[in-house]
Amino acid sequence: MLDFDRPADIRKLLDEGAAGISADEKIKSRILAGRRRKSRTMLIPAMAAVLILLFGLTVVLQSTSHVQSAAQMRNLKAGGGTEELSGPPVEAIQANLQRETEEEASGLSYNERSYSSTGQILPEGAVGEALTQGKLSKGSTEQEVELYAIADLPVQTAVAAKTDDGYLMLQRTSGSDGVQGDDFETTFGIRDKVVSISKNGQEVLTGEAARDAANLLLEEARFQSAEDFPGEDRITFTLSNGASLQLTASEGQIIGCGTWEAEAFLNAIR
Secondary structure (H helix, E strand, O other), X not given: OOOOOOHHHHHHHHHHHHOXXXXXXXXXXXXXXXXXXXXXXXXXXXXXXXXXXXXXXXXXXXXXHHHHHHHHHHOOOHHHOOOOOOOOHHHHHHHHHHHHHHHHOEEEEEXXXXXXXEEEEEXXXXXXXXEEEEEEEEOOEEEEEEEEXXXXXXXXXXXXXXXXXXXXXXXXEEXXXXXXXXXXXXXXXXXXXEEEEEEOOEEEEEHHHHHHHHHHHHHHOEEEEXXXXXXXXXXXXXXXXXXXXXEEEEOOEEEOOOEEEOXXXXXXXX
């Protein structure tokens, strides 16, 4: 008979009661399965939340991109207006710039010589005597304008057209090497008139150095061909009367009313 006051009898009773209990493989499997079901139950809502968040971010980014593209397309028209243009934004911008260039390009034929606008509005002190009237073309339109000589410049080099904005300078662009008796110095009559020379917007020579380099150009220019082509560099000559004339240059040549060899001059303005 067990005596519950004795520890040995109590231990014997506990051992006999637990003897029928064993953690077999079936019990272990049920325990693990329960844990896995609980883990999967908790994981599914978390994954769903992540997917919803990613989808929402994608929609927002796409909407923002479309809005920005639409705003850019609407603001491409010249003059600050709006215009819907088709195609990618970069192509639309290039088309718009090309259209602006064509609309703003002004040309003139005077005494069988061709002139193009430099975009410069001359100070009144640089405007000389009245010449005659001519037709100033701008894009597909023509405007009758009064023509004026420019102080200290031959009309074979440049003229001025009186417009609503002021006296627009037009520089000679074609007809040289004996055409109507015009050589390079006639089409670019700047001797002793240059106060500074710039290359691609950067001033490189001023004062006497600029004057001497310009005179060297007039003396050394040798005719190569009647063809004009866009040069790599833009050379700007600022004159004492406030006007500016431009030529382009490429590989030892000056381009303006034809192509001219002028390596010594180009070396002088490096």
